[in-house]
Amino acid sequence: xxCASLAGYSRLKEDREAIIxxxxxxxxxxxxxxxxxxxMEISERQVNGETFIDYxxxxxxxxxxxxxxIHTGRQGLTTHTLLGST
Numbered sequence: 477x478x479c480a481s482l483a484g485y486s487r488l489k490e491d492r493e494a495i496i497x498x499x500x501x502x503x504x505x506x507x508x509x510x511x512x513x514x515x516m517e518i519s520e521r522q523v524n525g526e527t528f529i530d531y532x533x534x535x536x537x538x539x540x541x542x543x544x545x546i547h548t549g550r551q552g553l554t555t556h557t558l559l560g561s562t
Contacts, residue, residue: 488529492529495529499544506540509540512537513533516531526545527546529544530543
C-alpha cells in the first residue's frame with residue numbers, strides 16, 4: 477500500500493481514467509498494471525462530503541485497488557495491491 481499526495485488540484489477531472497493514468501506517471505509498476513489490466517472498474521463514492529474515485533484493476537498481477545480524492549487542495553492516491561488470484 478502506498479499513498480501519494482499532489483498539491484495544486486482544486487477538483488477531480490471528469491475523465492476518470494485520465495486521473496489514474498496521470499498519477500501513475502510516478503510509478504512504473506502502476507503504469508504496467510494499467511496497460512496489462514484485463515479489467516478496470518471505476519466507481520464513485522461520497523465520504524463526509526468528499527468525492528472518492530475508486531479503481532479496481534484485475535490482470536496477470538492479481539488485483540490492485542486504488543482510491544483518489546481531493547482534500548484541501550491536494551489530490552491524493554492510495555492503492556492496495558493483492559497478488560495472486562482474487
